[in-house]
Amino acid sequence: MKVTTEADGPCRQIMHVDIPADAVQSAFDTVTEQFMREARLPGFRPGRAPRAMVERRYAKPIAEQVRDQLLPEYYRKAVEQERVEPVNIIDITPETPAPGQDMAFKVTVDLAPEFDTPDYHAIALADETAPTTDAGVDAALLDIRRRRARYPEVDRPAVEHDLVCFDYDGSSDGDSLEEIAGDCRELCSGRDVSLPLIRERELFPGFHDALLGVRKDEERRIEVAFPEDHPLKTVAGKTVVYQVRVKTVREEQLPEPDQNFFDEIKVKDEAELRKILREQLEHAAAENERRRRHEAVIRHLLDNTRIDELPQSLLAEENETAIQNLVQDFTRQGIPREKIEENRDDIMRWAERTSQERVKINIILDRIAATEKIVVSEDEFSRHISGLAANYRMSEADILKTIKERNASRQMMDQLRRTKTTLYLLENTRITPGGADAGDADKPSEEEKTSS
16 A cells, blocks of 8 residues: 655645555455345346356446445555544545556545643642632522512612512614614513612613612613623614613512421421521532633643644534534524624634634643543443433434434544543642632521520
């Protein structure tokens, strides 16, 4: 076998492969014998037709099968011989083989880039697990009470935590917002909107402060300055005037944390509820710290690895996936297709930026996986398929069928290996004590002191 190579741009190479005539003839002999055993020709019983007649009658399918048999075999041999790491086959152009003659094919591949692997054994992170405090438990308990609050109507100015019901209509430079951004209904107008007067939950910037002190049947004019980088270009950088008509003001009345309250939420008493809430907060804090460490490890690898060129085919694939995911997110949020199209340029720029980092980290993780000999076992793959089947309420057979139809088996295995590699890095990261102040995490609250 003879292989010659030529560069075809960054991370791309063309390999010209010549398969020797004796290998081609051997493949023809094997394939022809298969056809002879199965051929059905007039006047002959199956498997009894003369070889020459079978070769003439099935010349084209025999040659195609020889080609399909030789291509993958000699592609692998060429890759091993040239010691390259293809990440994608871009194009493959074979000649039609003929018995007793050399066969040539040309394959264009994208290669993994050359780079120095970062020192991933030296990653050290401070433990920043947020402490679970009595104040946090108090806030969680208050949140449960708020979710069960009553809101009777009152005849007084609205104060913090009241529930205000109102209609609103927006305009900009005297024009109704319906004419400017009519497809985004929530931005333009609203009817019977019930909004708790909590700053973190305000409808638009400034609405919280503007609605404090309103009374039933009052009208207010509220100006909202939208930032220049707002995703909807129709209002980005503009000041929108909202005419608000208040319908009711309702007072928040929290349920008392008495035995009826505890019975309703199916706990024995306040001590048990506080124990449950503390455990939930501790679990959430641990999960947040796990995500933070994951992001820190990924950022360490990206910041400490120089890769001058990335394979263009991988960038294109990742870019397409990023755009599809973003459009799906926008669609689920109710943003119309026309508005998404208006922001196409911004979406493209965002996708290109994120795709470069995704491709880069995938290449780094693949290198570490190869170095550490990290592989995905059959059991791990099976457990992943079982998890997918449970999540999507499908049978495992249907999940596997879908993967095969979408030709996504390789991508799935790659992602599972990268996930396993990231877990390996996290398990081997040195964790040092953090500077988080434990505060009153272990101190009993006043209520706990009283109850004890």
